[in-house]
Amino acid sequence: MSVDATTEEPSAQERPPPDGTAREEEPSDSVAQRVAALLPFAREDRASYVLSAVLATAGTLALLGQFYVIYLAIDGVVADEATGPGMYALAGAVLALLVAHHVLMAVSTLISHRAAFRTLYRLRLRIGRRLGRVPLGRVTGRRSGEIQRTLSEDVERLESFLAHAIPELVAALVVVAVTTVWMFAVDWRMALAAAACLALAVALSGRAVHGSQALMGGYMAAMSRMNGSIVELVRAMPVVRTFNRTGDTFAEARDAIRGAADYQARWGLRFLPLFTGFFTLAAAPAVTIVPVGLLLWTNGSISTTDLLFFFVIGLGYGGPVTKLLNFTAQLTQLSYGARLVTDLEEAEVLPERERAPGPGDGTVEFDGVGFRYEGAGTEALTDVSFRASPGTVTALVGPSGAGKSTVAKLLCRFFDTDTGTVRVGGDDVRDLPFSALMSRVSFVFQDTFLFDDTVAANLRVADPDADDARLEDVCRRARAHEFVADLPEGYETRVGEQGSRLSGGQRQRLAIARALLKDTDVIVLDEATAFIDPENEVAVQEAVEALVHDRTVIVVAHRLSTITGADQILVVDGGRIVERGRHDDLVAADALYARMWRAFEATESIALGEAVHGAPTEPIQPTAPNGQEDV
Structure with missing residues (x-):
């Protein structure tokens, strides 16, 4: 049952398939293409985002610097060259780098968030101004929930990319790149052992993300239907209760909620093996680092210091990669929302000529x-x-x-x-x-x-x-x-x-x-x-x-009674003006307007007393605003 006509269900092209199968007709963009689709939104505040990324990079390097200092301390202890003053100096360096890391990341996050909110503010204003120039009939003809969702939810999703992904993505990339180079510089064999699991994990994640992207349209449609049903239920509650149709209406909302849940469950189960494999491999460098490292150490092919270095650095190698995957998975939803925002921001507008109006009156x-x-x-x-x-x-x-x-x-x-x-x-x-x-x-x-x-x-x-x-x-x-x-x-x-x-x-x-x-x-x-x-x-x-x-x-x-005193009445039928004139003249012409007037009089003459008791009533003779009684 649909009580509120303003709430529309997704079209057949948007609606998730009833059997839960994926829709493959939507092209799957690469990660680079999806990032490229989001970057234009950062253009106006690019200086702030670049500064945020630079600070995040510096903060990440400070974090890696701590591990380098720890590596030097381990090397000194193993070589029996450690001294009290030297260790105090190294501890102070670790503390300074730790403070620098947190300060730099905090400032980076502050700058990116302020820039993101400025970007969203301007974006919403631009869309609002654009809507002011779009043919208004097209705006009012669209689902109100669609525009509202784009202006609020889809625009808001961009904040995640602008405020978090830009600095955090740069930081994660720097960690992965520097750590990889560092490990290969220390011992290429151990570096290959550390990267083996992650290489397979990245391959699994790429396949999973690429496959799940095709299902994003169905996911958004399922969520839209669920949200629409809930909004309709709340808005229609007075009507629903009046006609005692709570069961039917709750059933529709329940079915929409279950449909969205089932769709997400089928989506998750389909890619569960791939994502499980990724997270398992990303968290398991020890599976290769520990046996390979111990074998090389036993044979005297690697120093104790370098072995401990890989135990400290290599075992945490999967953390940044996992963060990159989470960001890559979010890219699909972010880029989908960005396309909706862009479509609204670039909606076709009525041409406007910058010409000074004449001094005309209200004709x-x-x-x-x-x-x-x-x-x-x-x-x-x-x-x-x-x-x-x-x-x-x-x-x-x-x-x-x-x-x-x-x-x-x-x-x-x-x-x-x-x-x-x-x-x-x-x-x-x-x-x-x-x-x-x-x-x-x-x-x-x-x-x-x-x-x-x-x-x-x-x-x-x-x-x-x-x-x-x-x-x-x-x-x-x-x-x-x-x-x-x-x-x-x-x-x-x-x-x-x-x-x-x-x-x-x-x-x-x-x-x-x-x-x-x-x-x-x-x-x-x-x-x-x-x-x-x-x-x-x-x-x-x-x-x-x-x-x-x-x-x-x-x-x-x-209501014809409200216009009997009009200076000019235009009778429109089938898109044409079929009659024109004043009320009395049109009634006397005995055409469409006269028939409408007689029907109006008949309707107005039905009184409640006649309907209930059968008492006759006199037809109402509306009086025109000019005081002349109408025929």
């Missing part, structure tokens, strides 16, 4: 506009033309899916037209910078969005510099001041997530007050009264009337 013109949604089989709009002048209300009505909201979206340039031109104040909206267009047009959505903040903060989204007196003024004109004043803390009352502490009509009136505060020449109301009660409808209607003065108002209407 809106559609001239032969045609538009088809991406992937749609038919046009959403065909040859739509009309003109709306300042100080007038133009209403768009018609059947569901006729194209009314598409007209409003094209006016606000959520998309660009395929044919024809949309003008505001005489300027083609495609020629206006986005800031200039948004300074001329306000949009009041059907589903009003309010931030989980105070009433005042939500209003000041339109004008951050507005003082309290101006907030009260626009709320009075939007018929919102009375209910705001009754709130526990007035304008400083928090409205809850998405305005959950307010009614639908109250949210709409705040949205209209916000539009008044923005004070644009054109205001678009998209189904502003579709889901509110009659009392609030009257208040919203009065608020709409406050907008009309010297402004061009475009109303996408659901």
